[in-house]
Amino acid sequence: MALARTQAVAVLGVEGHLVEVEADLAAGLPRLTLVGLPDTALHEARDRIRAAVVNSGERWPDRRITIGLFPATLPKAGSGFDLAMAVAVLGAAAVVPRDALRGWLFLGELALDGRVRAVRGVLPAVLRAARAGIERMVVPAANAAEAALVPGARVEPAEDLAGVLAMLRGAAPAPVREASPRSPGAAAAPPGMPADEAGDLAEVVGQSRGRLAVEVAAAGGHHLYMQGPPGSGKTMLADRLPGLLPDLDRGAALEVTAVHSVAGQLPVEAPLITRPPYRNPHHSATPAALVGSGVAVVRPGLASQAHHGVLFLDEAPEFGRSSLDALRQPMETGTIEIARARVTARFPARFQLVLAANPCPCAKAQGSRSAACECPSLVRRRYLARLSGPLLDRIDIQVALSVPSRAELRADARRCEPTATVAARVARARERAATRWAATPWRCNAQVPGPVLRRDWPLPRRVVAPAERALERGLLTLRGFDRVLRLAWTFADLADRSQPGAEQVGAALDLRLPGWAR
Numbered sequence: 001m002a003l004a005r006t007q008a009v010a011v012l013g014v015e016g017h018l019v020e021v022e023a024d025l026a027a028g029l030p031r032l033t034l035v036g037l038p039d040t041a042l043h044e045a046r047d048r049i050r051a052a053v054v055n056s057g058e059r060w061p062d063r064r065i066t067i068g069l070f071p072a073t074l075p076k077a078g079s080g081f082d083l084a085m086a087v088a089v090l091g092a093a094a095v096v097p098r099d100a101l102r103g104w105l106f107l108g109e110l111a112l113d114g115r116v117r118a119v120r121g122v123l124p125a126v127l128r129a130a131r132a133g134i135e136r137m138v139v140p141a142a143n144a145a146e147a148a149l150v151p152g153a154r155v156e157p158a159e160d161l162a163g164v165l166a167m168l169r170g171a172a173p174a175p176v177r178e179a180s181p182r183s184p185g186a187a188a189a190p191p192g193m194p195a196d197e198a199g200d201l202a203e204v205v206g207q208s209r210g211r212l213a214v215e216v217a218a219a220g221g222h223h224l225y226m227q228g229p230p231g232s233g234k235t236m237l238a239d240r241l242p243g244l245l246p247d248l249d250r251g252a253a254l255e256v257t258a259v260h261s262v263a264g265q266l267p268v269e270a271p272l273i274t275r276p277p278y279r280n281p282h283h284s285a286t287p288a289a290l291v292g293s294g295v296a297v298v299r300p301g302l303a304s305q306a307h308h309g310v311l312f313l314d315e316a317p318e319f320g321r322s323s324l325d326a327l328r329q330p331m332e333t334g335t336i337e338i339a340r341a342r343v344t345a346r347f348p349a350r351f352q353l354v355l356a357a358n359p360c361p362c363a364k365a366q367g368s369r370s371a372a373c374e375c376p377s378l379v380r381r382r383y384l385a386r387l388s389g390p391l392l393d394r395i396d397i398q399v400a401l402s403v404p405s406r407a408e409l410r411a412d413a414r415r416c417e418p419t420a421t422v423a424a425r426v427a428r429a430r431e432r433a434a435t436r437w438a439a440t441p442w443r444c445n446a447q448v449p450g451p452v453l454r455r456d457w458p459l460p461r462r463v464v465a466p467a468e469r470a471l472e473r474g475l476l477t478l479r480g481f482d483r484v485l486r487l488a489w490t491f492a493d494l495a496d497r498s499q500p501g502a503e504q505v506g507a508a509l510d511l512r513l514p515g516w517a518r
Contacts, residue, residue: 002026002063004091004098006086007105007134009125012077013298013338013345014258016121016128020070021106023083023088028064030388036069036279037342039077039296048079048110049086054160061093075342077296080119083108085139086161087168096168105129106164108140114161118142123254123261123271126150138164146261146271149254160261201240201417203453206404207233213399213511215422219243219429220442220490222483223331223353225316225392227384228401230363234356238280238312241354243307243419245276246427253310255348259307259486263300268470277309283318291349298345301331316355317386321517324391327353331394336448353395357384397445397511429493445489450482463502466509475513484508 002025006125019036032046052059067085070077084106091098108116120145122291129137136154140149144157154219158164171287204211210226214237224241226234248256256273261268266273278372281289303311311327313319330336334350360375361383366398375383392398403414434443442448467484470476476484485507488500495504 002092002460006084006088006099006101007129008069008107008129009105010074010077011078011080011124011262012343014121014124014255014262014346015072015341015346016130016299017078018080018132019084019376021088021476022070023085023092024066024068025061025063025089025092026066029490030062030064032065032067034067034069034171036067036072037075038069039075039236040267042069042081043078045079045082045085045110048112051112052082052110052161053086053090055112056160056165057434058095058165061089065089075296078119079117080107080125081108082110083116083158083161083164086110087164090165094163094169096165100168100170103134103136105134105145107138108158113478114160116140116160116164120264121258121262122146123149124258125188126153126155127254127258129153142268145268146257146266149257149272150405172381199236199243200419201210201238201244201422202418204233204236204240204415206409206412206416207237207401208412209236209399211236211416211422213237213243214241214424215398216487216490216494216511217241217352217354217397218423218432219426219494220396220486221352221446222396222487222490223355223394223446225355225387225395225398226401227357227359227399229358231403232401234401235314237340238310238314238354238356240274240419241312241352242278242336244308244423244426246423246430247274248276248308254377258306259304263305271446277305277306279310280312280314281308283313283315285319285323287320287323290323291326291330291336292345292347293350294338294345295340298338298343301336302326302338302356303349303351304347307348309351310354310355311351312354314356316357317383319386321386321388324386325388328391328394328479331482339497352446353471355387355395357387359384361393392457393477393479394484398513399511427496428496429490430492432496433489441516445493448486450479450485450514453482453489454484457489457499459488459500459505461507463500466502468503470509470513474476480512484512 006021008019008021014421018468034341043088043401050060058303078193087106090096091101102443109119118140122139123146126137126147130150130153137147138156138158141157141159153308200444210233228234253272253274259352281302290301292298332351360380362373362375433445467481471481491507492500493503
C-alpha cells in the first residue's frame with residue numbers, strides 16, 4: 001500500500017481545525033489530483049511542491065498521485081499545507097519512513113527551491129494541535145518563536161524541505177527556538193503606535209475634565225466620546241489612553257497575538273504582544289476594513305486587531321455611516337462573525353471605542369470673531385447626526401471639551417499627573433474589579449450586563465435616585481442607565497470603596513450627561 005498520512009491545520013477566523021493530509025500513489029498516468037475543498041492557492045501547490053521536492057535532491061514519483069484533505073467538507077485555503085503535502089507524498093513513496101510521520105504537525109509554504117517560508121496563523125494552529133495531543137510541530141523557522149509560545153509544544157524550526165526530510169530519517173533536529181516576549185517595560189506604546197509618539201498624560205494641560213474621562217475609561221474599560229473644537233486636546237487624550245492600560249495577562253496576550261498572527265502583523269523578534277493594541281484608522285476606512293473581509297480567506301479587521309485594546313476614530317462624523325454602525329454589534333458582544341458562502345469566520349473584538357468629533361464641519365466653533373463658526377444650526381445638527389443615536393447610546397462616557405484659556409493653562413499646569421501615576425491608580429482599580437467579578441465571565445466593569453448588575457449588585461434607592469430621575473425625564477435610556485451604574489462602580493474602584501455612593505453616581509451622571517440637573 002503506497003499511502004501515507006500527515007497532519008496540518010486549517011485556520012478559520014482565529015480557530016484552528018485539524019486536517020488529515022493523505023497521499024496515495026497508484027499505477028497510471030503521472031499526475032497529481034487534489035481533493036477536499038481546496039482553494040486556488042492550494043491547487044497551485046501541485047506545481048510548488050513538485051519543484052521543491054526535485055530541487056531538494058529527491059526524485060518525484062512518476063505515478064498517479066491523489067492527495068486528500070480531510071474532513072472534506074471543511075474549506076481549506078492558503079499555502080500553509082505545502083509542507084504537509086510534500087512530506088505525505090514522499091512518505092507514500094517510501095522516501096522517508098511512514099512511521100516517522102505519526103504524531104507530527106507540518107506547517108509551511110514551500111518555495112520552488114525547497115525553502116520553507118513563513119505563513120500566517122501559526123499560533124492558533126499550534127494551539128489547536130496541542131489541544132488535540134500533538135506535541136511535535138514542524139513550522140517555518142521564521143514562525144518558530146511564535147509557535148514556541150504554546151506551553152508543551154515541541155517546535156522544530158524548518159529552514160528547507162531537505163532539512164525536514166533529514167530529520168524524519170533520523171538526523172539530529174535543529175535546536176528549538178524559545179519565544180522572546182517583549183518585557184513589560186520594553187515598549188510603552190502598543191502595536192500601531194511608535195514608542196516615541198505615545199506621550200505623557202501630563203502634557204495635556206488645561207483639560208482636567210478630559211484627563212478624568214480618560215482615566216475612568218481606562219479603569220473600567222469604558223467606551224469614550226469626546227466632542228470639542230480643534231485644539232481642545234481630543235487626539236492627545238486618545239493617544240495617551242493605551243499608556244494607562246495595564247499589561248495583558250497571559251490569556252489575553254495569546255488571544256491578541258493569535259489575531260495579529262492571522263492578520264500577518266506579528267514582529268519576528270518579539271511575537272508575544274503584551275501591551276494593549278492601538279488602532280487609529282483614517283476616516284476613509286470601509287466597513288470591511290473595520291470588521292474584516294475576504295472570501296475564501298477571511299482576515300480580521302481593525303476592530304479585531306484592537307481586541308483588548310483601543311480603537312480610536314478621529315473626526316468620527318467623517319466616517320461612513322455604515323462603517324460606524326458596523327461597530328454596534330461587536331461593542332455589545334465582543335465578537336465579530338463574518339459569513340461567506342463557504343465559510344463563517346469568528347474573530348474576538350472586545351475593544352474600547354474612542355470617538356472624537358468637532359462640533360461642526362468648519363471646525364471653527366471657538367476663537368476670535370473673525371474666525372468664529374458661521375455654520376447654520378441645521379448644518380451642525382446634520383453633521384453630528386452622522387453619529388447615530390444607537391451608536392452613541394452604547395458609549396459610556398460622553399464629554400464636551402473646550403479650548404482652555406491662558407489662565408486655565410497656568411492654573412492647571414500644577415495639577416497634571418504623569419501617565420505613570422495615573423496608570424498605577426488604574427491598575428489598582430482594575431484589580432478591585434477583577435476580584436469582584438472573579439466568579440463571573442467578566443473582568444472589568446464595562447463588560448458586565450446591566451440586568452446582572454441591577455439584580456446581583458443592587459445599590460440603595462437613595463443612591464440611584466438621581467439616575468432614576470434622569471431615566472424618567474427621558475435624558476437616559478435603560479441602556480444609558482446601565483452605563484451610569486457601570487461608571488459609578490468604576491468611580492468606586494478608583495476611590496477604593498466597596499460600592500458606589502451618591503457621590504459616585506453623581507460623577508457618573510456628569511460624565512454621561514454633561515450639565516445634567518438634579
